[in-house]
Amino acid sequence: xxxxxxxxxxxxxxxxxxxxxxxxxxxxxxxxxxxxxxxxxxxxxxxxxxxxxxxxxxxxxxxxxxxxxxxxxxxxxxxxxxxxxxxxxxxxxxxxxxxxxxxxxxxxxxxxxxxxxxxxxxxxxxxxxxxxxxxxxxxxxxxxxxxxxxxxxxxxxxxxxxxxxxxxxxxxxxxxxxxxxxxxxxxxxxxxxxxxxxxxxxxxxxxxxxxxxxxxxxxxxxxxxxxxxxxxxxxxxxxxxxxxxxxxxxxxxxxxxxxxxxxxxxxxxxxxxxxxxxxxxxxxxxxxxxxxxxxxxxxxxxxxxxxxxxxx
Amino acid sequence: xxxxxxxxxxxxxxxxxxxxxxxxxxxxxxxxxxxxxxxxxxxxxxxxxxxxxxxxxxxxxxxxxxxxxxxxxxxxxxxxxxxxxxxxxxxxxxxxxx
Numbered sequence: 001x002x003x004x005x006x007x008x009x010x011x012x013x014x015x016x017x018x019x020x021x022x023x024x025x026x027x028x029x030x031x032x033x034x035x036x037x038x039x040x041x042x043x044x045x046x047x048x049x050x051x052x053x054x055x056x057x058x059x060x061x062x063x064x065x066x067x068x069x070x071x072x073x074x075x076x077x078x079x080x081x082x083x084x085x086x087x088x089x090x091x092x093x094x095x096x097x098x099x100x101x102x103x104x105x106x107x108x109x110x111x112x113x114x115x116x117x118x119x120x121x122x123x124x125x126x127x128x129x130x131x132x133x134x135x136x137x138x139x140x141x142x143x144x145x146x147x148x149x150x151x152x153x154x155x156x157x158x159x160x161x162x163x164x165x166x167x168x169x170x171x172x173x174x175x176x177x178x179x180x181x182x183x184x185x186x187x188x189x190x191x192x193x194x195x196x197x198x199x200x201x202x203x204x205x206x207x208x209x210x211x212x213x214x215x216x217x218x219x220x221x222x223x224x225x226x227x228x229x230x231x232x233x234x235x236x237x238x239x240x241x242x243x244x245x246x247x248x249x250x251x252x253x254x255x256x257x258x259x260x261x262x263x264x265x266x267x268x269x270x271x272x273x274x275x276x277x278x279x280x281x282x283x284x285x286x287x288x289x290x291x292x293x294x295x296x297x298x299x300x301x302x303x304x305x306x307x308x309x310x311x312x
Numbered sequence: 313x314x315x316x317x318x319x320x321x322x323x324x325x326x327x328x329x330x331x332x333x334x335x336x337x338x339x340x341x342x343x344x345x346x347x348x349x350x351x352x353x354x355x356x357x358x359x360x361x362x363x364x365x366x367x368x369x370x371x372x373x374x375x376x377x378x379x380x381x382x383x384x385x386x387x388x389x390x391x392x393x394x395x396x397x398x399x400x401x402x403x404x405x406x407x408x409x410x
Contacts, residue, residue, distance in 0.1 A: 183397055189390045196383070 005045060012038050025074070029067045036060025049212035050137045053204070057220035062297055065227055069301065133209040133282055141214065142282050146260070146271045153253050153289065160249070160296045164305055190232035197225040205290040209279065215252075215286045219293030226298035237304030245295070245306050252292030256285055318366040325359030328352045342399045350392040354385045 015038060019031040036059040043052035087095075124140050133139050141149050201221035208214030229235035259281055260271035267274060273281050299307070335348020361381040365374045 183394060185390050185393050189387070192386065193383075 001045075008038065008042055008045065012042060025071055029064065029071055032067065033060050033064035036064065050214065050217070053212060053217040054220070057217050057224070058297075061224055062220055062227070062301070065301060069303075133279065135208060135210050135212070135214075137212070138208045138214050138282070138286070142285060143273070143278070146256070149289075150253065150256050150260075150271075153256065153292065156293065156296050157249065157253060160299055163300055163303065186232055190228055190234060194225050194228055194232075194234075197221060197228065201225060201290070201294070205286055206283070208286055209283060215289035215293060218286075219290040220297060222290060222294030223297035223301070226294065227301050230298075230302055234309070236308055237302035238306040238308040239304065240308075241306035248291055248295050249299075250292065252285075252289035255288035259285060314366050318363045321359050321363030321366065325356045325363060328356030328359060332356060343396055346392050346396055350388050354388060357381055357384055 012035065015031055015035040019028050019035055022028050022031060036055060040052045040056035040060060043049070043055055124144055125136055127144075128134070128136055128139055133143075201218045201224075203218075204213035204221055205215055205218030206213075208218065226235065230237075256271075259273075263273060264270055299305075329352065332349050332352030335352065336345050339345045339348055358381055361377050365377045368374045368377060
């Protein structure tokens with residue numbers, strides 16, 4: 001496996017280099033997607049399947065889709081808007097030196113960090129029994145450091161609000177000709193795969209309690225099903241955002257906060273869960289998070305306020 | 313015995329992948345490249361999946377591998393069709409404009 005790992009590391013380095021040096025924007029995006037897949041593979045080799053799933057789903061999958069739709073808008077905007085004058089050699093040198101310095105600093109600092117099994121990681125594994133779920137990653141995300149996860153959800157929501165505010169000229173409106181809706185095979189693809197992808201997303205969320213998976217990975221897969229529906233012409237962006245959609249977007253943050261607050265008198269601390277109820281509470285939180293994450297990512301893709309079913 | 317069978321199937325699958333990749337790199341246009349890629353890769357994946365299935369310990373795992381192969385084959389065939397269709401449409405468009 002040594003050969004395989006070395007080869008993988010070399011491929012990742014080569015892809016990263018090509019991704020930043022290649023002149024053509026489209027090639028850079030495709031290289032970036034392949035880089036994401038290779039990174040997912042390397043996370044699997046490092047025994048971190050949760051990270052591998054997140055990288056493949058969000059890093060390679062959804063980010064790739066977002067970059068490609070942005071590329072389309074930039075290309076259609078014409079050469080005047082697409083590329084500005086190249087930055088001066090000074091700027092480029094400064095950027096290169098800065099990046100190398102930062103990377104070296106990280107490498108030096110991380111190298112000197114002593115792995116202390118009494119610290120957070122070991123502590124989390126030891127107290128896994130109190131977490132209510134068997135999967136250490138989910139226990140850490142939703143129980144031991146639930147503050148961080150709640151704030152991450154807030155950041156995601158803010159990102160969507162920011163994107164909606166800035167969106168006006170940069171919307172990708174999939175037209176019939178570029179999504180290939182006239183192809184007889186596309187409805188087959190959408191009809192067969194959407195239920196399966198939805199099932200897989202739901203399974204990933206549910207599986208998060210005892211095996212790799214969880215709200216972020218499952219949410220990303222649910223968003224993927226949405227992207228497929230949009231590209232297949234079954235779902236479209238809408239300027240109006242319905243009340244239901246608003247509710248679903250904030251569902252994760254609200255459920256997380258409300259459960260944390262409601263149980264405060266009982267447990268004496270924000271986001272502390274009573275022993276017998278930990279599992280059902282975690283599953284409830286996880287599913288609401290996944291719904292909000294999936295919907296947020298989908299709206300980032302459509303670049304619209306709301307969604308509507310396509311006219312039949 | 314099963315190990316040899318698996319090794320044989322997986323090696324055969326890899327040969328198809330290699331052929332598909334060579335085709336992708338050497339063929340002159342998008343359509344022939346798609347042809348090389350999807351045909352060879354679907355067969356290669358099938359052989360690879362069969363090889364892994366021989367090694368699987370439970371029949372559930374075999375079913376799962378079969379399902380994976382089926383879905384991958386479907387998705388890649390339809391993706392190939394869509395890319396080819398786009399290419400055809402695009403080429404005609406270019407010609408009528410000139």
